[in-house]
Amino acid sequence: MEKTIGYAAPPQADRAYPHGTRHTPDMIADLSGRAYEYRRQVLRMVYARKSGHIGGAFSIAEILTALYFHHLRVDPGNPLWPDRDRLVFSKGHACAMLYTVLAHRGFFPVEELATFRCLNSRLQGHPEPAKTPGVEVAAGPLGHGVAIGAGMALGARLAGSRRNVYVILGDGELDAGLIWEGLLVAAKFGLSHLKIIIDYNGVQQTGPTSLVMPTEPIADKLAAFNWHVTEIHGHNMAEILDALDLVDEIHGRPAAIVARTTKGKGVSFMENAHEWHGAIPNDDQYRQAVEELREGARQWQA
Numbered sequence: 001m002e003k004t005i006g007y008a009a010p011p012q013a014d015r016a017y018p019h020g021t022r023h024t025p026d027m028i029a030d031l032s033g034r035a036y037e038y039r040r041q042v043l044r045m046v047y048a049r050k051s052g053h054i055g056g057a058f059s060i061a062e063i064l065t066a067l068y069f070h071h072l073r074v075d076p077g078n079p080l081w082p083d084r085d086r087l088v089f090s091k092g093h094a095c096a097m098l099y100t101v102l103a104h105r106g107f108f109p110v111e112e113l114a115t116f117r118c119l120n121s122r123l124q125g126h127p128e129p130a131k132t133p134g135v136e137v138a139a140g141p142l143g144h145g146v147a148i149g150a151g152m153a154l155g156a157r158l159a160g161s162r163r164n165v166y167v168i169l170g171d172g173e174l175d176a177g178l179i180w181e182g183l184l185v186a187a188k189f190g191l192s193h194l195k196i197i198i199d200y201n202g203v204q205q206t207g208p209t210s211l212v213m214p215t216e217p218i219a220d221k222l223a224a225f226n227w228h229v230t231e232i233h234g235h236n237m238a239e240i241l242d243a244l245d246l247v248d249e250i251h252g253r254p255a256a257i258v259a260r261t262t263k264g265k266g267v268s269f270m271e272n273a274h275e276w277h278g279a280i281p282n283d284d285q286y287r288q289a290v291e292e293l294r295e296g297a298r299q300w301q302a
């Protein structure tokens with residue numbers, strides 16, 4: 001028998017809106033403001049540990065917030081519920097944001113975020129499903145997400161389950177050849193359970209994607225691979241929520257959301273700067289970043 005999905009939030013969790021809730025202005029403002037609070041949490045974690053990846057964590061904040069607090073059918077009280085939707089976080093280096101969102105959704109205590117990247121912590125520098133509740137796949141070596149997601153989507157089909165598989169990729173990650181094999185396989189099998197979201201911030205570890213390995217026009221390439229493609233502004237909560245609803249209605253082939261984002265979003269000196277892929281703020285930079293992110297959250301308060 002199908003289990004009722006547990007939207008009753010665990011005591012510590014932030015409010016989740018049930019899948020299908022209307023996209024009201026209040027809800028959009030609430031989730032948008034939270035994305036800034038979650039960025040501040042990530043900043044605290046990386047600053048405290050002097051280790052981690054801020055730029056790519058900040059670019060995915062709104063998308064992960066939309067997924068975990070509105071779209072995904074998951075149950076923090078029963079993380080291995082067989083029919084849950086799966087989130088494959090392929091750009092694993094940016095997991096500080098994944099951990100933050102999972103903790104605030106109720107998968108594990110928010111206090112545990114303070115153990116990020118500590119020896120023997122459940123929150124390692126790259127995600128590990130055996131350790132961390134809510135993490136579905138191990139990631140770190142880039143390029144595996146689409147192939148893993150295709151396998152999971154085939155599995156859902158064979159099991160007769162309506163669960164969906166969402167894969168989050170970085171644009172630099174598209175340099176990996178295995179991604180393109182996964183795209184071919186998913187199209188071949190018409191995997192409509194599979195939805196990929198490309199966090200296209202245009203900047204990777206050592207410079208702009210357009211210089212390291214140009215991938216544009218990405219939408220045309222995906223369409224030529226027989227994927228349904230939607231392009232959105234990846235920090236606009238309303239556009240994200242609409243796109244997630246839209247891709248769920250695509251049948252007969254897999255669907256991609258190309259989200260145009262900004263690496264380091266929300267902190268002026270981090271935005272679009274590849275140095276902030278993995279740099280650690282000094283004390284002054286930390287204070288300025290905290291203030292800018294507070295201001296970012298404030299703009300969404302009534």
Ligand SMILES: Cc1ncc(C[n+]2csc(CCOP(=O)(O)OP(=O)(O)O)c2C)c(N)n1
Binds near residue numbers: 056143169170176204
């Ligand atoms: C197979 C593999 N090659 C290289 C790396 C090193 N690496 C870590 S992050 C990164 C850049 C990723 O860029 P992108 O996917 O755009 O990530 P984002 O900007 O979203 O952080 C690279 C090359 C890796 N983790 N795995």
